[in-house]
């Protein structure tokens with residue numbers, strides 16, 4: 001998609017981020033949770049914008065010095081398949097590489113084929129399974145991407 005830009009989150013984005021999360025993610029997260037990450041962990045909290053409106057977001061936090069964990073990634077349904085998720089993932093990888101981290105890890109529902117394919121096509125490998133991980137008891141795969149040093 002032309003004209004997509006990725007930048008750090010701002011406080012004004014949080015309402016739109018919650019809307020996208022509610023529409024696209026399995027779990028329901030409170031506005032306070034987004035505000036908490038914005039205030040405490042916004043170094044790897046990015047939004048992708050089409051003109052001025054937010055089309056998707058990615059939130060990740062360092063687990064330790066070497067590992068970045070993606071907590072949430074979601075793109076507006078109407079803009080899916082147009083490269084927004086890829087642009088957010090590129091930015092996340094750039095963030096991790098810039099900090100000399102060695103891997104990025106995430107969890108994804110075992111029934112979420114679209115996202116599993118998306119991550120696999122970007123170098124993530126399944127490294128484990130978490131039984132009953134989600135509130136609705138769906139299992140999750142742990143997927144990991146090793147960054148070249």
Ligand SMILES: CC(C)(COP(=O)(O)OP(=O)(O)OC[C@H]1O[C@@H](n2cnc3c(N)ncnc32)[C@H](O)[C@@H]1OP(=O)(O)O)[C@@H](O)C(=O)NCCC(=O)NCCS
Nearest residue numbers: 024073074075080081082083084085086107108115118121
């Ligand atoms: C998974 C997700 C983040 C991908 O974002 P996206 O902006 O659609 O990703 P891109 O357009 O950059 O790439 C999507 C891939 O699927 C293909 N695709 C084609 N049409 C598509 C469509 N309508 N929807 C999604 N993907 C599509 C693209 O060609 C691309 O293929 P590739 O992996 O071979 O490059 C997004 O679909 C999403 O928000 N899903 C729901 C939330 C979710 O499951 N998040 C992950 C939870 S762990």
